[in-house]
Amino acid sequence: MIEQLAIAGLGVSAIWLSQCAQAAARRWAPVLGLAGQPFWFYAAFQAQQWGILVLCGFYTLAWAKGIHTHWFKEAMHGPGK
Numbered sequence: 001m002i003e004q005l006a007i008a009g010l011g012v013s014a015i016w017l018s019q020c021a022q023a024a025a026r027r028w029a030p031v032l033g034l035a036g037q038p039f040w041f042y043a044a045f046q047a048q049q050w051g052i053l054v055l056c057g058f059y060t061l062a063w064a065k066g067i068h069t070h071w072f073k074e075a076m077h078g079p080g081k
Helices: 002-018 029-046 050-077
Strands: none
Touching (some): 002 029, 029 050
């Protein structure tokens, strides 16, 4: 039950922020998305949904790319570079 609340809260928040016009808000989307991934992994493992478990890995990579883009790359080169 707790993992479902975390998945919903963090997932919807991440998607919402990813669509914000302000770059300062958008950069938080991958942070929240990545924070939700352990709950996805746990829920998929508990339900023995192996295909979803594999997808969790790909989603984790996508959110990690967002972290790299919005936190590390922008910090080194500035926004949009």
